[in-house]
Amino acid sequence: MNRQERELAERHLYLVRDTVLGTMSLNESIQGFGYDDLYQTGCEALCHAAQKYRPEGGASFPTFASIVIKNWLISHCRKVIRTQKPLEYMDAPQPSCPEWTFADTLPDDTFHGISDADTFLLLSQAGEHCSGTTRKGIEALVLKCQGHTGVEIAARYGVAPNHVAAWISKATKTLREERLTA
Structure with a gap:
């Protein structure tokens, strides 16, 4: 980033916070969905927006950057969902036999x-x-x-x-x- 792009991004950091808090569902217990992770991803998007922004496009920078940040965060969340496997709780009923939990089907010496x-x-x-x-x-x-x-x-x-x-x-x-x- 050049100096002008850096200054543009620094002046509009509030857009990241507003977008994360206004449009995303935070979940600190899922890696990638906590505020810090989403804020960092939003900051990357803001820097990208500052580099790609052209005033002759007709939109103000805050409008352009807000859209870029939101889309970037949505892509980040989709990537996290694709890469993380769902948790299987040991006390959850099995889909094939609801009266049994996953823990009931394991041998006694499994957890050593x-x-x-x-x-x-x-x-x-x-x-x-x-x-x-x-x-x-x-x-x-x-x-x-x-x-x-x-x-x-x-x-x-x-x-x-x-x-x-x-x-x-x-x-x-x-x-x-x-x-x-x-």
């Missing part, structure tokens, strides 16, 4: 993984050996496992949600590397 308590213990032990952003990432992982959203964790630490995502990414990379060397 570690418990939530063990997961929290292992993460806290790993956090004791780490510092800085890696430690914050492990703390954020624990909070995520407890059901908190990235936005809630960010508010707790007083930072932007993308910081939390970066911490978690660094922590998981560190934990994977440690597992491979162990």
Whole structure:
């Protein structure tokens, strides 16, 4: 983007917020449908609109950009829906036999993984050996496992949600590397 396009996009950032909040259904529990994800996608669309806008086309920039942002967000949502598989809840009735749940049909030894308590213990032990952003990432992982959203964790630490995502990414990379060397 050149300087003029960047300034045009910066002056009209409010269009992204208005479009996301006015036309989209937010759902923080689905990756890609949270406010932060949609806002980021909307900002990309705004930059694209600033690059493609031509005043001789007859529309004002806010009108043109609003349409581009809305269409871009709709395309993003369609892509997310196509790539994500629906969740199958273990206590949901089976379509072929409603009196049975999915959990009823599994062998008794199916779930031999570690418990939530063990997961929290292992993460806290790993956090004791780490510092800085890696430690914050492990703390954020624990909070995520407890059901908190990235936005809630960010508010707790007083930072932007993308910081939390970066911490978690660094922590998981560190934990994977440690597992491979162990």
